[in-house]
Amino acid sequence: MTISxxxxxxxxxxxxxxxRLLLGGGIYITLFIVALLAPQLAPxxxxxxxxxxxxxxxxxxxxxxxxxxxxxxxxxxxxxxxLIYGARVTAIVVVLAPLGAALTGSCLGLMAxxxxxxxxxVIMTLVEIWMAFPSVVLAMLLMVALxxxxxxxxxxxxxxxxxxxxxxxxxxxxxxxxxxxxKAARLSGASHLSVMVSDLLPVVRPTLMVLIxxxxxxxxxxxxxxxxxxxxxxxxxxxxxAMIARSLNTVFSAPWQLVPPMAAIVITIFAAMMLGTGLxxxxxxxxxxxxxxxx
Amino acid sequence: MTPPVLSVDALSVRLNMAGETVDLLHDLTFSLHKxxxxxxxxxxxxxxxxxxxxxxxxxxxNMQVSHGAVYFKGENLLALPAKQQRQITGxxxxxxxxxxxxxxxxxxxxxxxxSEYLQHLGMxxxxxxxxxxxxxxxxxxxxxxxxxxxxxxxxxxxxxxxIMIALAFISQPALVICDEATTALDAVNQNRVLSxxxxxxxxxxxxxxxxxxxxxxxxxxxxxVMVMYAGELMEFGLSNSVLNNPRHPYTQALxxxxxxITGPWQPLIPLQGHxxxxxxxQQLKGCRFQSRCRFAGEDCTNRxxxxxxxxxxxxxxxxxxxxxxxxxxxxDEEDTxxxxxxxxxxxxxxxxxxxxxxxxxxxxxxxxxRSRKRALKDVSFTLAPGEFVxxxxxxxxxxxxxxxxxxxxxxxxxxxxxxxxxxxxHSESEWRRRIGCIQMVFQNPNSALNPARTTASLMxxxxxxxxxxxxxxxQRAQALAHAVGLNKxxxxxxxxxxxxxxxxxxxxxxxxCDIPQLLIADEIVSGLDVSVQAQILNLLLRLRREFKIxxxxxxxxxAVVRYLCSRVLVMHQGEIVESGPPQQxxxxxQHPYTKTLVNASRSAEGLxxxx
Numbered sequence: 078m079t080i081s082x083x084x085x086x087x088x089x090x091x092x093x094x095x096x097r098l099l100l101g102g103g104i105y106i107t108l109f110i111v112a113l114l115a116p117q118l119a120p121x122x123x124x125x126x127x128x129x130x131x132x133x134x135x136x137x138x139x140x141x142x143x144x145x146x147x148x149x150x151x152x153x154x155x156x157x158x159x160l161i162y163g164a165r166v167t168a169i170v171v172v173l174a175p176l177g178a179a180l181t182g183s184c185l186g187l188m189a190x191x192x193x194x195x196x197x198x199v200i201m202t203l204v205e206i207w208m209a210f211p212s213v214v215l216a217m218l219l220m221v222a223l224x225x226x227x228x229x230x231x232x233x234x235x236x237x238x239x240x241x242x243x244x245x246x247x248x249x250x251x252x253x254x255x256x257x258x259x260k261a262a263r264l265s266g267a268s269h270l271s272v273m274v275s276d277l278l279p280v281v282r283p284t285l286m287v288l289i290x291x292x293x294x295x296x297x298x299x300x301x302x303x304x305x306x307x308x309x310x311x312x313x314x315x316x317x318x319a320m321i322a323r324s325l326n327t328v329f330s331a332p333w334q335l336v337p338p339m340a341a342i343v344i345t346i347f348a349a350m351m352l353g354t355g356l357x358x359x360x361x362x363x364x365x366x367x368x369x370x371x372x
Numbered sequence: 373m374t375p376p377v378l379s380v381d382a383l384s385v386r387l388n389m390a391g392e393t394v395d396l397l398h399d400l401t402f403s404l405h406k407x408x409x410x411x412x413x414x415x416x417x418x419x420x421x422x423x424x425x426x427x428x429x430x431x432x433x434n435m436q437v438s439h440g441a442v443y444f445k446g447e448n449l450l451a452l453p454a455k456q457q458r459q460i461t462g463x464x465x466x467x468x469x470x471x472x473x474x475x476x477x478x479x480x481x482x483x484x485x486x487s488e489y490l491q492h493l494g495m496x497x498x499x500x501x502x503x504x505x506x507x508x509x510x511x512x513x514x515x516x517x518x519x520x521x522x523x524x525x526x527x528x529x530x531x532x533x534x535i536m537i538a539l540a541f542i543s544q545p546a547l548v549i550c551d552e553a554t555t556a557l558d559a560v561n562q563n564r565v566l567s568x569x570x571x572x573x574x575x576x577x578x579x580x581x582x583x584x585x586x587x588x589x590x591x592x593x594x595x596x597v598m599v600m601y602a603g604e605l606m607e608f609g610l611s612n613s614v615l616n617n618p619r620h621p622y623t624q625a626l627x628x629x630x631x632x633i634t635g636p637w638q639p640l641i642p643l644q645g646h647x648x649x650x651x652x653x654q655q656l657k658g659c660r661f662q663s664r665c666r667f668a669g670e671d672c673t674n675r676x677x678x679x680x681x682x683x684x685x686x687x688x689x690x691x692x693x694x695x696x697x698x699x700x701x702x703x704d705e706e707d708t709x710x711x712x713x714x715x716x717x718x719x720x721x722x723x724x725x726x727x728x729x730x731x732x733x734x735x736x737x738x739x740x741x742r743s744r745k746r747a748l749k750d751v752s753f754t755l756a757p758g759e760f761v762x763x764x765x766x767x768x769x770x771x772x773x774x775x776x777x778x779x780x781x782x783x784x785x786x787x788x789x790x791x792x793x794x795x796x797x798h799s800e801s802e803w804r805r806r807i808g809c810i811q812m813v814f815q816n817p818n819s820a821l822n823p824a825r826t827t828a829s830l831m832x833x834x835x836x837x838x839x840x841x842x843x844x845x846x847q848r849a850q851a852l853a854h855a856v857g858l859n860k861x862x863x864x865x866x867x868x869x870x871x872x873x874x875x876x877x878x879x880x881x882x883x884x885c886d887i888p889q890l891l892i893a894d895e896i897v898s899g900l901d902v903s904v905q906a907q908i909l910n911l912l913l914r915l916r917r918e919f920k921i922x923x924x925x926x927x928x929x930x931a932v933v934r935y936l937c938s939r940v941l942v943m944h945q946g947e948i949v950e951s952g953p954p955q956q957x958x959x960x961x962q963h964p965y966t967k968t969l970v971n972a973s974r975s976a977e978g979l980x981x982x983x
Contacts, residue, residue: 256819256820257814257815257816257819257820258819258820258821258822260781260812260814260820261812261814261820261833261882262822262833263781264779264781264807264811264812264883265807265833265834265836265837265882265885266804266807266834266837266838267833267836267837268837271836271837275836276822276824276825279822279824279825280822280823280824282824
């Protein structure tokens with residue numbers, strides 16, 4: 078019973094993962110596949126305009142057309158195809174932005190929490206000043222400074238959200254750093270760097286994972302907001318936020334346009350939440366089993 | 373005749389695990405009368421805490437009482453309506469927890485905590501204050517009024533402990549449950565707490581259920597002792613009778629794994645294996661101790677009822693009545709445990725480590741508010757290869773500071789440490805030299821083992837920072853596992869999957885990875901069960917013979933010190949006040965502080981004080 082916990086196979090991992098992890102993970106795997114195969118999946122090119130067939134409703138409504146399953150926008154572009162191509166932006170943002178923020182934030186957080194002293198003071202003062210800016214305004218300012226574009230979107234999200242990682246990881250590291258195993262690692266001959274990397278990082282990893290999933294949701298939201306205000310990727314690259322922004326102009330005559338991009342955003346954020354909750358639950362279950370062994 | 377305060381009748385507690393059931397407590401029967409003390413003895417996993425949980429109605433959802441009854445003053449506690457149960461458990465049955473600092477609410481003042489509790493008991497405001505002050509006076513806290521305005525963190529551990537005792541007795545309960553209340557304390561403080569509890573007990577004529585893992589302590593303070601193993605009662609009887617004439621093999625094993633503070637040096641015979649838990653219990657038929665019992669026979673797989681022995685008050689759940697003596701089963705064992713080997717003439721060669729006039733201050737505050745507190749004052753001693761030296765003293769006497777200073781984890785403010793006749797400083801190369809020769813085993817394996825590393829990675833951690841092949845590391849891990857007596861199957865496990873004793877072995881194994889000359893061991897056996905403690909103590913003796921390591925043992929347990937060490941240093945307020953061979957120091961202590969220490973330990977064993 079005790080040994081099986083550490084040697085669990087894939088099947089037990091899946092079973093313990095629970096439906097939340099499976100659901101969240103499944104939605105993201107679908108998202109990545111759709112993004113990867115967008116040219117094959119999309120019925121039309123995203124930017125082809127069919128000016129004689131503008132503002133078509135979805136095919137099941139009156140006046141709909143099966144060529145355009147979810148209808149067309151004001152320039153006659155296929156909404157389904159835009160949605161599929163828009164998944165590419167989301168898929169890249171949802172991977173790179175949280176990873177970048179996690180890398181920056183947890184490096185600084187580890188340093189602040191472990192080294193303490195003036196290092197911590199400098200880092201935490203920076204974090205506090207940083208957090209004093211409203212995040213959306215800061216992101217827009219950064220976009221203006223960086224020139225709109227794909228790399229800038231990711232960079233802006235990282236620069237806005239690294240502070241959260243920094244704070245949480247620092248707090249967690251502080252609770253662990255006074256444990257004897259840190260001293261024991263030093264006595265084994267570890268340098269301060271290796272204590273941080275090979276002793277403290279593995280211990281805070283579960284927290285880091287949960288934070289990353291939360292950041293995935295935030296990143297999607299941030300990208301949509303930036304596209305909505307027209308400060309994200311250029312108009313030639315389809316993105317869900319930009320679709321919402323454009324459809325607002327004709328929202329009273331063609332309200333159905335709003336639904337697909339909004340649903341896509343809501344579902345991906347929901348999936349990120351499920352991943353986070355699932356990870357948290359599976360951790361709790363593990364500790365619960367650990368207790369049971371001691372009974 | 374009045375009914376007993378507490379009477380437990382054939383109590384069984386059942387655990388449901390994924391459709392299967394197992395009795396964690398099985399067929400437990402005992403009773404406790406007014407003003408009496410009953411000590412429940414057993415190692416972790418014996419079901420002691422389960423018993424208190426039944427009494428406090430705090431069983432987890434997957435467990436329930438499957439059989440039997442608990443009578444409190446003649447009423448079946450388990451059958452009462454919930455409201456009445458709560459009234460009884462709050463007013464009539466109270467509880468002294470193990471860690472007073474954790475048990476007190478950190479955001480409420482002491483006064484508020486008392487008043488909250490007394491309000492539950494239905495006492496009016498005026499009386500509450502007066503009652504609180506009397507209760508505090510009872511436990512020797514004279515300055516009650518000012519104490520009530522403070523928060524728990526502003527008090528010392530001893531004061532918190534006293535407050536917990538006052539809280540437990542303030543409602544004049546019929547029964548007080550004392551759950552390992554003195555486990556973490558040194559002998560002097562333990563004595564203080566025990567005498568307080570006894571004083572309060574006498575005043576209110578309370579029955580006390582004293583839960584402990586220390587059988588000699590149990591016998592010295594109570595009239596009756598109950599020995600539990602794996603959820604079953606193994607032996608029950610008057611203290612004297614159980615202590616002097618243990619009849620159950622488990623009780624005997626417990627006695628044999630505990631080093632004595634007087635008498636000739638005797639080898640400890642630790643119990644091998646571990647206590648069956650959860651799913652193992654389900655497969656076990658008959659006696660639950662049989663797998664570790666030296667006398668186990670075929671009959672032991674049958675169901676065994678407790679039987680009364682000749683003198684009518686001594687109850688034993690065993691078929692055989694084994695003789696008292698122990699015969700070494702193999703010549704090898706005999707060889708290992710001769711006194712000559714254990715306390716032999718190993719410390720006679722030239723010392724390799726000399727500490728001269730080490731002093732250290734703790735400095736707090738800055739500038740004008742800066743204050744210094746002496747932690748170490750002119751501490752000098754030497755250590756020879758293979759020598760086991762103990763440092764004893766109460767908490768706060770500077771023992772741990774000395775260990776940390778030697779190890780270089782804290783900076784000293786004066787004096788010099790010479791390792792192989794070269795002074796040790798704080799430069800990087802000297803740090804390497806230091807950790808190559810001196811290693812430390814930390815007190816608490818739960819905090820000293822990284823929860824994210826496997827056993828193998830933990831034990832060979834020192835190899836991680838130099839160039840080694842993975843295969844070399846694997847080999848070393850296996851060799852270390854063998855050296856500390858750890859099953860090789862446990863190498864890929866995380867610390868959370870190990871038992872307390874196994875964790876402590878990993879902890880020791882890591883410090884042995886590069887085979888240091890000196891091991892500094894800070895209270896490494898204080899939190900362990902006696903049988904595990906005996907295993908670790910014998911392991912240390914074996915390691916001395918194999919690797920010729922020296923040991924600086926920091927301990928508050930004089931019996932352990934006497935078992936292992938050939939020299940003892942007594943520390944008091946940062947100074948070494950007395951040193952010498954343990955037999956001499958413990959039989960004729962010179963310094964007044966040493967006398968207090970020795971007498972406290974002797975009284976916990978039920979021995980007369982020395983002059």
